Amino acid sequence: MGSQDNNALSSNSFLPYKSAKVFVAGHRGLVGAAIVRKLTQLGFTNLVLRSHAELDLTRQSDVEAFFVFEKPEFVIVAAAKVGGIHANNTYPADFIAINLQIQTNVIDSAYRNGTKKLLFLGSSCIYPKFAPQPIPEDALLTGPLEPTNEWYAIAKIAGIKMCQAYRIQYKWDAISGMPTNLYGPYDNFHPENSHVLPALMRRFHEAKVKGAKEVVVWGTGSPLREFLHVDDLADAVVFMMEKYSGLEHLNVGSGKEVTIKELAELMKEVVGFEGDLVWDSTKPDGTPRKLMDSSKLASLGWTPKVSLKDGLADTYKWYLENVNL
Numbered sequence: 394m395g396s397q398d399n400n401a402l403s404s405n406s407f408l409p410y411k412s413a414k415v416f417v418a419g420h421r422g423l424v425g426a427a428i429v430r431k432l433t434q435l436g437f438t439n440l441v442l443r444s445h446a447e448l449d450l451t452r453q454s455d456v457e458a459f460f461v462f463e464k465p466e467f468v469i470v471a472a473a474k475v476g477g478i479h480a481n482n483t484y485p486a487d488f489i490a491i492n493l494q495i496q497t498n499v500i501d502s503a504y505r506n507g508t509k510k511l512l513f514l515g516s517s518c519i520y521p522k523f524a525p526q527p528i529p530e531d532a533l534l535t536g537p538l539e540p541t542n543e544w545y546a547i548a549k550i551a552g553i554k555m556c557q558a559y560r561i562q563y564k565w566d567a568i569s570g571m572p573t574n575l576y577g578p579y580d581n582f583h584p585e586n587s588h589v590l591p592a593l594m595r596r597f598h599e600a601k602v603k604g605a606k607e608v609v610v611w612g613t614g615s616p617l618r619e620f621l622h623v624d625d626l627a628d629a630v631v632f633m634m635e636k637y638s639g640l641e642h643l644n645v646g647s648g649k650e651v652t653i654k655e656l657a658e659l660m661k662e663v664v665g666f667e668g669d670l671v672w673d674s675t676k677p678d679g680t681p682r683k684l685m686d687s688s689k690l691a692s693l694g695w696t697p698k699v700s701l702k703d704g705l706a707d708t709y710k711w712y713l714e715n716v717n718l
């Protein structure tokens with residue numbers, strides 16, 4: 394099926410329809426909370442939200458019953474089992490099984506209960522470990538994955554393919570966005586299981602408070618990562634819901650990359666820690682580089698706004714007010 398056929402599905406206007414029933418799955422997480430903030434700012438009045446405790450999305454019959462009852466018109470899938478390099482490497486069964494269950498249940502129930510449009514969120518880890526840089530969308534499935542997160546990546550690739558299959562077979566408007574590494578308010582600040590940015594924010598903060606002389610940072614410091622503030626991602630999600638209807642997934646990145654060493658130095662400055670950095674090279678580096686090519690989304694008219702320095706300062710302020718109580 395050519396892209397023209399798929400774009401013919403784009404009759405579902407989202408933005409002007411502020412009373413639309415929108416289900417944001419995973420609304421208490423980093424991404425889901427930012428999407429709810431954005432939709433609320435825009436004046437959406439009919440968001441359908443369920444916490445994990447209220448609705449476990451791995452339970453197929455509960456998800457079906459929820460969709461039969463609520464029949465949301467639009468669905469954004471930001472619920473997932475998520476974690477950093479250590480969590481992905483330690484709990485491969487959880488990362489593949491829980492993610493396959495959540496996305497399969499939500500995508501299928503949404504289609505069967507009349508949802509007009511669904512957006513599925515994947516991650517930049519879907520691409521091969523040694524993909525060309527910046528990574529274009531068509532690098533998908535062209536080489537072996539990064540071993541530390543292949544289980545999660547396989548689930549996310551299945552999510553993209555499921556949206557494509559339902560689009561092709563049922564002419565249903567399911568799309569996918571692939572964000573780069575994200576950060577911001579409501580991130581997970583767990584010392585081991587989180588991503589690098591919140592992990593370092595917490596470690597530097599605790600070291601500053603205790604007057605510690607050094608902070609341990611994992612790996613060699615040489616891997617490159619592209620970071621995007623979650624408010625920019627939420628803006629891109631709303632943009633894609635309104636403007637994009639196509640078979641191919643779209644990359645969502647900031648276009649700017651830093652080494653982990655540069656990130657650690659910047660974090661040290663933002664937090665105000667005055668000691669030294671010590672590198673623990675027994676910890677994995679993961680993918681050496683994963684800068685995404687987000688030119689397709691840019692060509693539709695979307696650009697990120699938050700710089701890494703401003704985003705870190707904003708997130709640290711939120712951390713001090715909300716986590717470090």
Ligand SMILES: NC(=O)C1=CN([C@@H]2O[C@H](COP(=O)(O)OP(=O)(O)OC[C@H]3O[C@@H](n4cnc5c(N)ncnc54)[C@H](OP(=O)(O)O)[C@@H]3O)[C@@H](O)[C@H]2O)C=CC1
Binds near residue numbers: 446451
């Ligand atoms: N964070 C990042 O750097 C990136 C994230 N993404 C993608 O964005 C999406 C959201 O990630 P993020 O916000 O960071 O993750 P979070 O862990 O912050 O949030 C995930 C949300 O999903 C909920 N959830 C998990 N399991 C279930 C379940 N079985 N039933 C119902 N709810 C559940 C969680 O609830 P609870 O906490 O109560 O379990 C939580 O509210 C994911 O698809 C992820 O792949 C993509 C690229 C980078």
Ligand SMILES: C[C@H]1O[C@H](OP(=O)(O)OP(=O)(O)OC[C@H]2O[C@@H](n3cnc4c(=O)[nH]c(N)nc43)[C@H](O)[C@@H]2O)[C@@H](O)[C@@H](O)C1=O
Binds near residue numbers: 475586590
């Ligand atoms: C978004 C993406 O996130 C994961 O991939 P990742 O980019 O490798 O994630 P990360 O943030 O955990 O690490 C980035 C780099 O940073 C280094 N690093 C230093 N010190 C700490 C540290 O203290 N914690 C962590 N987590 N990493 C550290 C770490 O060694 C690595 O070199 C995927 O599993 C998958 O979930 C996914 O899609």
